[in-house]
Amino acid sequence: MIKNERQYGITKAQVRNFASAVSVAETREDVQPALRDLELRALQSQLEELQGELAEYDQLKSGAQAVLVVERFDELPVALIKARIAAHMTQKDLAERLGIKAQQIQQYEATEYASASLTRIQEVIDALGVIVRNEVVLPSGTDVARRS
Secondary structure, three states: OOOOHHHHHHHHHHHHHHHHHHHHHHHOOOOOHHHHHHHHHHHHHHHHHHHHHHHHHHHHHHOOOOOOOOOOHHHHHHHHHHHHHHOOOOHHHHHHHHOOOHHHHHHHHHOOOOOOOHHHHHHHHHHHOOOOOOOOOOOOHHHHHHHO
């Protein structure tokens, strides 16, 4: 996932490199056809993945997406990163709102908020101005009884 403009620029350069590599691989005659096809599929797969990351970042920046679906609690950190991008906030902007250093936000995002306390995550949610709604599904009575 692309998390900032620097990564976006790097990914764009990688897309150009992979597109060039695909073009070269398509015209190679010094390799057996089966190996060439295997190489092409690998290059094209990587190219498509990078293009998908660029498209996702562009979509978030465009504001086209108003709701981020979070099916499980462990998906919340990625949604917070996406919300920051959609809000046109840099990591530095978010850090300033929280009164912390930008490097701390970079660290949180690099680890998908693994080291952040619930209090800090709530502060991030508030700083982003997002609303998080979900439900806690309780196990059925028989499931609870079996665990006791």
